[in-house]
Amino acid sequence: MPTTYQNPRFDYRRxxxxxxxxxxxxxxxxxxxxxxxxxxxxxxxxxxxPTLLLDDDDTVSFGSRAxxxxxxxxxxxxxxxxxxxxxxxxxxxxxxxxFLKDRQVYGFDLLPEAGHAFPAFVNLQQYYPEEWLVERxxxxxxxxIRWKNRVTSVRQDGACVxxxxxxxxxxxxxxxxxxxxxxxxxxxxxxxxxxxxRGQVFQDRFLIADVVMKADYPTxxxxxxxxxxxxGQSVLLHRQADDVWRIDFQLGWDADPEEExxxxxxxxxxQAMLGERPFELEWVxxxxxxxxxxxxxxxxxxFFLGDAAHQVSPFGARGGNGGMQDAxxxxxxLAAVLAGEAPEALLDSYDAERVPAADExxxxxxxxxxxxxxxxxxxxxxxDAVLELSGELAFARRLVNSGxxxxxxxxxxxxxxxxxxxxxxxxxxxxPGAPCPDAPVLDPGGGEDWLLRRLGHGFVLLLxxxxxxxxxxxxxALGEERPAIRPxxxxxxxxxxxxxxxxxxxxxxxxxxxxxxxxxxxxxxxDQHLAARWPRFQAAAVRAARDRALGIAAxxxxxxxxxxxxx
Amino acid sequence: xxxxxxxxxxxxxxxxxxxxxxxxxxDLPEDEAARLSAKLILLLANHIxxxxxxxxALALAGGAPGADAAAPDGTAPAKTAPAKTAPxxxAARDAGRE
Numbered sequence: 044m045p046t047t048y049q050n051p052r053f054d055y056r057r058x059x060x061x062x063x064x065x066x067x068x069x070x071x072x073x074x075x076x077x078x079x080x081x082x083x084x085x086x087x088x089x090x091x092x093p094t095l096l097l098d099d100d101d102t103v104s105f106g107s108r109a110x111x112x113x114x115x116x117x118x119x120x121x122x123x124x125x126x127x128x129x130x131x132x133x134x135x136x137x138x139x140x141x142f143l144k145d146r147q148v149y150g151f152d153l154l155p156e157a158g159h160a161f162p163a164f165v166n167l168q169q170y171y172p173e174e175w176l177v178e179r180x181x182x183x184x185x186x187x188i189r190w191k192n193r194v195t196s197v198r199q200d201g202a203c204v205x206x207x208x209x210x211x212x213x214x215x216x217x218x219x220x221x222x223x224x225x226x227x228x229x230x231x232x233x234x235x236x237x238x239x240x241r242g243q244v245f246q247d248r249f250l251i252a253d254v255v256m257k258a259d260y261p262t263x264x265x266x267x268x269x270x271x272x273x274x275g276q277s278v279l280l281h282r283q284a285d286d287v288w289r290i291d292f293q294l295g296w297d298a299d300p301e302e303e304x305x306x307x308x309x310x311x312x313x314q315a316m317l318g319e320r321p322f323e324l325e326w327v328x329x330x331x332x333x334x335x336x337x338x339x340x341x342x343x344x345x346f347f348l349g350d351a352a353h354q355v356s357p358f359g360a361r362g363g364n365g366g367m368q369d370a371x372x373x374x375x376x377l378a379a380v381l382a383g384e385a386p387e388a389l390l391d392s393y394d395a396e397r398v399p400a401a402d403e404x405x406x407x408x409x410x411x412x413x414x415x416x417x418x419x420x421x422x423x424x425x426x427d428a429v430l431e432l433s434g435e436l437a438f439a440r441r442l443v444n445s446g447x448x449x450x451x452x453x454x455x456x457x458x459x460x461x462x463x464x465x466x467x468x469x470x471x472x473x474x475p476g477a478p479c480p481d482a483p484v485l486d487p488g489g490g491e492d493w494l495l496r497r498l499g500h501g502f503v504l505l506l507x508x509x510x511x512x513x514x515x516x517x518x519x520a521l522g523e524e525r526p527a528i529r530p531x532x533x534x535x536x537x538x539x540x541x542x543x544x545x546x547x548x549x550x551x552x553x554x555x556x557x558x559x560x561x562x563x564x565x566x567x568x569x570d571q572h573l574a575a576r577w578p579r580f581q582a583a584a585v586r587a588a589r590d591r592a593l594g595i596a597a598x599x600x601x602x603x604x605x606x607x608x609x610x
Numbered sequence: 611x612x613x614x615x616x617x618x619x620x621x622x623x624x625x626x627x628x629x630x631x632x633x634x635x636x637d638l639p640e641d642e643a644a645r646l647s648a649k650l651i652l653l654l655a656n657h658i659x660x661x662x663x664x665x666x667a668l669a670l671a672g673g674a675p676g677a678d679a680a681a682p683d684g685t686a687p688a689k690t691a692p693a694k695t696a697p698x699x700x701a702a703r704d705a706g707r708e
Contacts, residue, residue: 420644428648438656 046325047255047285048170050102053177055191061215069095070381072206072219074194074232076100078109078169079349079366080225081176085123086374088183089500090569092381095219096186097208099193099226103177106326107168107253109363110283114154115451115478116367117161118495122571124182125175126161133167134282139264141445145271148433149440153448158552159481160493164264164448166283169363197222197235197345204344221377222345225366230351236342242335243409245356247416248300250292250329252309256322257286266445268415268430272315277415277445279358287325290316291357293416300329332356334409336401341394346373353401355408358415358446365404368451369397375500375569379593384526389594392459396476400452407447414444451478454572461566461575461588472558472576479571480556484546487537494553495571497546502528502589503567506580507559510536517582518543528566528589533559568592615666 060067071087073080076098084096112120112129120126141149153163180186195214196207204222208215224232265280267273276293283289292312294303302308304327313322336353340346349366373393379385417423432439454460454476461475473480481495504521508514514532519541521528532545533553548554557565564580566588567573575588621627635643655664 420641421648424641424644425648425652428645428652431645432649432652439652442652 046323047287048168050105050170051174051177053101053188053190055101055211056189057210057212058189060217061210061212065215067217068203069217069219071095071221071223071377072097072204072217073223073225074206075224075226075230075351076173076177076188076190077104077225077227077349078173078176078363079370080223081173081180082119082123082367083223083225083348083370083374084186084188085125085176085179085183086119086370087378088180088185089123090375090378091185092374092378093185094187094223095217096180096188097192097194097206098188098190101190103173104169106328107170107283107287107289109169109360110166110281110289111360111364111449112165112167112172113360113364113449113451114159114161114163115449116364117165118478118481118571119367119371120172121160121496122500123176124179125172128175129167129172130161130165132171132284133165134262134284135162135165136262136264136282137163138261139266139445139448141443142265142267142270143430143434144269146434148430149443158483158550160495161481164360166281166289168283168285168287171284194226194231195235197224197232199236199343199345201343220344220381223373224345224347224351225349225370226351228350228354230347232345233337233347233351236345238337238342238347240333240335240337240354242333242354242405244333244335245331245412245416246296247412248294248296248298248303248329248331249357250294250298250303250309250312250327252290252292252313252327253283253325254288254290254313254317254322255286255325256288256317256320258288258317258320260288268445270316273312278316279445288322294329296331298329303329330357334405334412336398336405339394340369340397340401341390346390346393348373352397353405355404356412357408358411359404359408359448360446361404361408361449364449365401368400369393371570372397372400376594379526379569382526385593386595389459392457392594395456395458396452396454399456400454403452404449411444411446415446453477459568459574459592459594461584461591463576473556473565473573475573475575477573479567479573482548482552482556483550484533484553485549487540487545487547492546494546497531497544498567498571499529501569502526502574502592504528504530504580504585505557505559505565505567506530506532507554507561507563508532508534508538509561510534510538512561514541514543515580515582518580521582521585526589526593528585566592614660614663615670617670 059065071092071094073084073094073096076096080096084094087094117126120129137152137154139151140147191211193209194206195209198205203218203220205218224230226232262282267278269275270278273292279291281289306324309327333354334356337347340352348369355361376389380387380389414426417426429439429442433443457476481493484492484494486492518530522530530543532540532543533548534545535548537547562579564577565573566575566585574592577584658664
């Protein structure tokens with residue numbers, strides 16, 4: 044049915060692993076070449092880690108599916124080399140409106156400040172980023188994608204993971220050191236390991252209609268409660284690329300999904316909304332959803348990412364975005380372990396950081412869903428009361444919940460973070476664990492750039508320097524040891540930098556967003572989250588914080604503390 | 611322990627208030643009455659503004675052991691809904707994400 048996009052077909056190829064007695068072993072296997080699996084494979088490739096990526100199909104996503112890419116996802120995509128393509132092709136939006144019946148009750152602006160490389164959201168059909176990630180993986184040359192390779196069974200012992208794979212040429216088996224299950228809500232890896240989800244099913248059905256039309260609606264998220272064209276239910280409108288519009292109709296639990304998908308049922312709903320405007324149906328889907336997760340996302344040598352690990356309601360755009368952040372969180376850790384720079388215990392921090400993140404996403408999307416689809420007469424009465432009051436009263440507008448849109452998890456309790464000994468400057472301080480905000484910077488030569496692009500893929504020490512202040516002597520050594528901590532000097536004005544990388548914080552936005560006072564030092568993790576911060580640079584403290592971020596215990600310090608306590 | 615929710619008599623004219631309260635509900639069908647109650651609760655909750663007080667009221671009204679069960683800091687124990695374990699369902703592969 045899609046008319047604006049032709050799914051590419053990737054050929055199945057027989058490989059040497061399928062020869063009798065091959066018994067092939069791979070360090071890392073990713074299952075599922077969807078948005079999350081491709082993000083993980085490309086992230087690992089940028090870190091020099093080869094992967095085998097298995098997919099049961101021979102193409103990218105059928106239908107637009109996840110369409111709202113949040114700022115953090117765009118920043119991750121940018122680090123992987125596809126962020127600009129998503130922005131250019133996609134539709135940028137920051138604003139939303141909420142309507143009750145035929146009047147607006149609420150409006151919001153998600154990114155009211157300038158000075159970020161990426162906007163709050165870009166809407167784009169999921170198949171585009173997937174296709175570009177397939178291309179990017181090919182460019183980097185470290186990902187072997189095997190299409191039409193369906194994983195049927197997964198077993199693991201302490202030493203390795205064994206996979207049974209079905210192909211058009213019949214089954215074969217391989218082993219691997221680590222398996223990343225990115226195989227979606229119906230994860231075969233999860234079933235094969237007999238792992239159960241815990242959570243809640245929402246008893247409601249929604250109809251997605253992607254339509255192609257020329258429309259002059261502003262590029263905003265519009266959400267209706269009880270609109271005249273679909274009384275008693277909710278409707279959500281989003282713009283996508285190629286003049287495709289996503290319209291999401293709440294149908295109620297009693298709706299028949301097969302009937303509702305039929306064009307003769309969908310068209311009248313759309314005509315009631317769109318009036319005389321001509322449109323073409325691009326893609327139709329009827330869905331219900333759960334808010335639930337696995338108890339743990341790491342099971343020995345197997346890791347669950349994205350929908351395979353956790354599912355949320357679509358309201359808030361927390362599914363695909365949450366999954367990309369899973370990959371962002373896990374891949375640098377896995378690369379560090381495989382490079383021998385970190386102990387395997389570092390991988391436990393994937394659970395410690397991403398389970399609470401999933402809970403936050405589940406909490407927010409559950410609350411939105413409870414508002415949008417009231418469960419009983421009392422919750423409907425409160426919902427309607429909020430909406431009725433919201434036209435006149437500001438306090439009620441804040442209770443209107445049509446989706447709390449994806450923001451990255453702040454990781455406040457991460458075991459990898461070094462707690463702050465003291466606050467190191469005026470203004471709001473970015474706490475360890477948090478994702479690094481972007482800000483405009485200048486090269487010493489005056490060229491414009493973005494801070495996040497300068498952070499790259501490794502550990503970075505951000506050092507706030509004044510124009511005249513001498514540089515610490517041992518900065519260079521940090522950059523030369525392994526794992527390297529690359530210094531990046533941030534100065535309000537051009538200055539001598541002794542050959543070290545320097546950016547000019549011309550607008551002062553780095554200082555403001557990071558709470559940097561002159562002399563402050565910040566350690567940034569390879570996933571561009573903050574690991575530690577100090578009012579003054581001290582090489583030993585920086586090394587200790589890096590080691591902590593790598594899951595390396597600091598036995599000497601703890602013994603010293605224990606002695607002090609004992610004495 | 612200091613209960614922050616006032617439960618001692620505070621209304622100057624209880625009978626008069628009660629009469630006015632019933633008057634706004636007079637002749638209302640059930641769903642409209644429920645919506646009116648909801649509006650009233652939301653307006654008063656925002657007026658009170660103190661979530662610890664509101665939590666105490668929720669606990670008291672909801673049949674919890676009341677103010678006696680409030681935590682030492684004056685906040686009532688949070689009522690958390692137990693997570694229901696759902697049977698596995700067919701999660702639509704093509705489920706749309708916002």
